[in-house]
Amino acid sequence: IAKPISRENLLDAILTAVGARHQGEAGDARVSGDAALAGDPPMTESLADPPVVDLAVLARLRDEIGADQVAQILEVCAADVHDRLLRLTGPNLDLETWKQALHDLKGVAGTAGAGLLFHRVAALEQRVIAGDCPEGTDVVALTAAFTAWRSQTRATACAADTQAAS
Secondary structure (H helix, E strand, O other), X not given: OOOOOOHHHHHHHHHHHHHHHHOOOOOOOOOOOHHHHHOOOOOOOOOOOOOOOOHHHHHHHHHHHOHHXXXXXXXXXXXXXXXXXXXXXXXXXXXXXXXXXXXXXXXXXXXXXOHHXXXXXXXXXXXXHOOOOOOHHHHHHHHHHHHHHHHHHHHHHXXXXXXXXX
């Protein structure tokens, strides 16, 4: 997606990626969060206790594109985050690689409403920008936030499906 990013271009790119994955085609589903659109973090402002799932982000996304598309986007984002976290466990990553990987991961987390993951990635990104080399425990903390987000979004989806069926 060329910058500056517009909501329309971002939505087109996301829907294209979702369609490609849904049809079984290979493709890179990189997406940027609302932070790239508005210049502000899409998550809750409190860094002390960010939510695992930022429901406001998901509600806004659902209002803009519909619940079915949100479910597909969350699946794409989950696969993307999982792949990115695996890459961060690789040996001999230099600081520039970390910076780019964390920046990209932060965008995906923001798009997916992964509040805790977004804040942990943002904090680690700032440490890396300051020259601090990440450790294995940093990736463990990111993975824990991702796992919690994944669990809660699945539970939310199941509850919504149950409610829709009744």
